[in-house]
Amino acid sequence: MLTPKQMSRLLIVASRDQLDPVIRELYRSHLFHIEDFVVDGREGYDGFSIGTPLPGANEVSAELVKVRTIENTFLIRASETEPTGKHRQAELRSTIEQELPAIERELTELNGRRSRLDAMVKDCEQKIAEILPFAEIPMDMEMYRGYAGLTVLAGYVSKEVNIPEPAEVYISSGKARRFIVAVFKNERRSDVDRVLLEANFKAVSIPVETGMPRARIDASNEQIAQAKAEIDQINRRLDEIRDRHREFLVACEEILKADIERAEAPLRFATIGQTFVAEGWVPKDRAASMKDALNGATGGRIFVTELTVGEHDPVPVEYDNPPFARPSQLLMDTYSRPKYNELDPTVMVSIVFPIFFGLILGDVGYGALLLVLCLGLRKFIKGEEGQQLIAVLRNASISSIFFGVIYSEFLGFPCPWPYILPSRHLNIGAHATGHGPNIPGLMMMAIWIGIVHITLGRTLSIVNHSRQDHGSHRIKTILANAGWILMIWGILFLIWSMIPMPYMPDLTGLPPVVMGLNVAALIGIAALVVGLICIARESALEIVELPTIFSHSLSYSRLVAVGLSSVAIAMVVNYIAIGMLIEPQLGNITPIGVLFIIMGVLVFLIGHVMNTVLGIIGGSLHSVRLHYVEFFTKFYKGGGIKYSPFGFKRRFTED
Amino acid sequence: MVDVVSNVTAVEMSVEAIKASQIGMKAIAAAIAISTTAFAAAWAEMAIGSAAVGATAENKDIFGLVLLLTVIPETIVIFGLVVALLLIF
Numbered sequence: 001m002l003t004p005k006q007m008s009r010l011l012i013v014a015s016r017d018q019l020d021p022v023i024r025e026l027y028r029s030h031l032f033h034i035e036d037f038v039v040d041g042r043e044g045y046d047g048f049s050i051g052t053p054l055p056g057a058n059e060v061s062a063e064l065v066k067v068r069t070i071e072n073t074f075l076i077r078a079s080e081t082e083p084t085g086k087h088r089q090a091e092l093r094s095t096i097e098q099e100l101p102a103i104e105r106e107l108t109e110l111n112g113r114r115s116r117l118d119a120m121v122k123d124c125e126q127k128i129a130e131i132l133p134f135a136e137i138p139m140d141m142e143m144y145r146g147y148a149g150l151t152v153l154a155g156y157v158s159k160e161v162n163i164p165e166p167a168e169v170y171i172s173s174g175k176a177r178r179f180i181v182a183v184f185k186n187e188r189r190s191d192v193d194r195v196l197l198e199a200n201f202k203a204v205s206i207p208v209e210t211g212m213p214r215a216r217i218d219a220s221n222e223q224i225a226q227a228k229a230e231i232d233q234i235n236r237r238l239d240e241i242r243d244r245h246r247e248f249l250v251a252c253e254e255i256l257k258a259d260i261e262r263a264e265a266p267l268r269f270a271t272i273g274q275t276f277v278a279e280g281w282v283p284k285d286r287a288a289s290m291k292d293a294l295n296g297a298t299g300g301r302i303f304v305t306e307l308t309v310g311e312h313d314p315v316p317v318e319y320d321n322p323p324f325a326r327p328s329q330l331l332m333d334t335y336s337r338p339k340y341n342e343l344d345p346t347v348m349v350s351i352v353f354p355i356f357f358g359l360i361l362g363d364v365g366y367g368a369l370l371l372v373l374c375l376g377l378r379k380f381i382k383g384e385e386g387q388q389l390i391a392v393l394r395n396a397s398i399s400s401i402f403f404g405v406i407y408s409e410f411l412g413f414p415c416p417w418p419y420i421l422p423s424r425h426l427n428i429g430a431h432a433t434g435h436g437p438n439i440p441g442l443m444m445m446a447i448w449i450g451i452v453h454i455t456l457g458r459t460l461s462i463v464n465h466s467r468q469d470h471g472s473h474r475i476k477t478i479l480a481n482a483g484w485i486l487m488i489w490g491i492l493f494l495i496w497s498m499i500p501m502p503y504m505p506d507l508t509g510l511p512p513v514v515m516g517l518n519v520a521a522l523i524g525i526a527a528l529v530v531g532l533i534c535i536a537r538e539s540a541l542e543i544v545e546l547p548t549i550f551s552h553s554l555s556y557s558r559l560v561a562v563g564l565s566s567v568a569i570a571m572v573v574n575y576i577a578i579g580m581l582i583e584p585q586l587g588n589i590t591p592i593g594v595l596f597i598i599m600g601v602l603v604f605l606i607g608h609v610m611n612t613v614l615g616i617i618g619g620s621l622h623s624v625r626l627h628y629v630e631f632f633t634k635f636y637k638g639g640g641i642k643y644s645p646f647g648f649k650r651r652f653t654e655d
Numbered sequence: 656m657v658d659v660v661s662n663v664t665a666v667e668m669s670v671e672a673i674k675a676s677q678i679g680m681k682a683i684a685a686a687i688a689i690s691t692t693a694f695a696a697a698w699a700e701m702a703i704g705s706a707a708v709g710a711t712a713e714n715k716d717i718f719g720l721v722l723l724l725t726v727i728p729e730t731i732v733i734f735g736l737v738v739a740l741l742l743i744f
Contacts, residue, residue, distance in 0.1 A: 334720065439744040443737065554734065561736040621726050628723055 336638025412570025483534025692735025
């Protein structure tokens with residue numbers, strides 16, 4: 001439970017003609033984490049080379065590319081597709097060969113037609129844009145060209161322009177930018193050009209068209225409308241195809257992907273002559289059944305043996321947690337997966353994280369809101385990680401409700417029962433009465449939690465080092481961690497012997513022994529000195545880390561501080577909404593009063609929704625942080641390799 | 656006689672004024688504690704946050720990690736809040 005799953009290292013040796021059945025069996029069992037063979041001159045592997053893919057790999061790759069192209073065109077994703085049932089693999093294989101080319105053909109044809117229509121629409125739009133300036137001039141488009149002695153110019157001018165006669169000129173009305181068409185004799189070109197230049201003339205090319213411009217525009221518009229209708233039809237047809245074949249396509253992708261993985265597996269094995277060697281990892285409790293299965297699949301023509309696991313072997317890590325702790329693996333993976341020979345703190349995280357969350361957001365109302373939110377979102381959030389996150393938040397919300405009960409809080413209001421933990425109720429509002437929050441009590445509670453959590457972290461570090469290190473180094477590291485614990489408790493004893501504090505033992509009353517110091521103080525000093533020596537023996541540089549004893553313990557005061565700010569926001573929202581807006585209006589209801597009441601309700605809703613969001617973010621981030629920064633740094637390194645067995649969980653197909 | 660009475664009243668008043676100003680001073684001290692630490696935390700998070708967004712744009716997988724790195728300086732403001740609360744209550 002506190003360690004990763006035990007793994008066995010398997011060595012598989014067989015002749016190359018057994019590759020196919022071996023790979024099939026390994027794939028089916030979905031247990032064998034292949035250790036990729038690399039040609040690096042490893043002892044015992046002289047002369048070995050990487051294997052070659054099984055026959056047919058290229059064809060399958062080509063098929064897979066086809067399927068994925070079609071999926072991309074339709075924007076189909078396997079992760080977003082919910083399987084309605086499982087396709088039988090054999091049936092699917094027989095239909096792939098007929099259906100896939102047919103779908104592809106239809107798709108190419110429809111796509112081709114669609115892009116031709118799209119291009120046509122663009123052409124027509126371009127044409128309309130070109131003709132549009134001429135629309136106001138009631139003249140056949142043919143009349144603009146074909147003159148030997150005349151020049152026709154069209155364009156825009158930004159000023160008043162006066163082209164000297166004889167010339168035929170059309171100028172559109174308008175102020176800033178006017179369209180002009182001028183027809184004049186060729187020899188007057190330079191004069192006209194000069195006049196036009198002064199008016200900032202910008203020429204446009206005259207489209208080569210026939211017929212009246214209006215009629216041409218109408219015709220083009222009609223063409224566009226027709227093309228668009230056709231495009232819509234094609235899109236509908238494509239949607240139909242997508243809906244009909246969605247599951248078929250993702251199922252095809254799944255079996256082809258499996259085929260490729262199988263076909264390319266020999267690339268991860270070592271081969272020499274007619275023999276191949278595969279090394280990998282299986283969970284210890286499954287090793288024997290794995291051996292039997294391989295023997296069965298090859299008719300005994302295989303050699304499988306369990307190798308001894310070396311200390312520096314790259315053992316893949318699979319969690320071994322009870323079901324309630326599994327969602328918290330998400331929090332572990334976000335930081336780093338534990339190493340194989342390291343303690344796996346997932347169980348502790350899964351218990352302590354909700355407690356911290358509850359201590360921060362301890363409110364029956366907010367807890368219930370979050371719980372409802374989690375239960376509602378569970379159906380909509382897909383993927384393993386999303387589900388884990390929801391489960392973590394669900395546990396946190398239950399803890400929040402529990403702590404809400406013992407803090408006696410509901411959306412910032414006190415509940416009818418007395419609080420058990422120190423009070424967090426602030427005096428907010430004009431009529432607020434009461435004791436106010438018990439800050440020293442809360443603070444001491446948080447620091448106690450911190451001290452216990454840090455001591456636990458250091459204790460786990462002792463366990464880790466005793467498992468991982470050797471010889472004198474092992475003793476040194478164990479003593480150093482014990483030294484840290486001695487330092488923490490030494491400081492505590494020293495403080496207790498000098499200053500009386502609430503919720504902490506008061507040792508000031510003990511009779512002084514030497515130099516005005518009592519027994520507790522002497523114990524504290526002795527622990528400090530021994531602790532310091534132990535730490536310095538392992539590494540003198542560690543001494544600079546001593547202030548972290550204070551900063552890390554005090555950091556747990558965030559459990560109180562973040563919680564109090566959340567309570568303060570809730571109470572302020574309540575006071576503004578109820579105390580200031582709603583309550584004064586209730587005595588004498590007037591139309592404006594009703595407006596105030598509506599405003600009050602809005603403030604209440606928006607305020608509490610915002611505070612819930614802040615509470616979820618604050619509560620979870622700060623509890624995670626206390627784990628990652630204050631707890632894990634004491635003992636946890638991480639960096640384990642994820643156990644990813646050969647094969648995958650099939651969602652759409654079955655044998 | 657009149658002088659004595661007025662002196663006594665003046666003394667009483669000044670004692671009250673001192674008490675009141677002490678409460679005010681405490682409140683100001685708390686305000687300074689929270690505001691300076693909040694500023695410091697915000698400043699620290701500004702630098703980390705911008706780097707974090709950049710890193711996330713490169714690789715989405717590290718979002719969880721950089722989110723945590725971003726909230727690390729929040730300890731500063733929490734210490735400020737603790738000091739402020741201890742000052743007032």
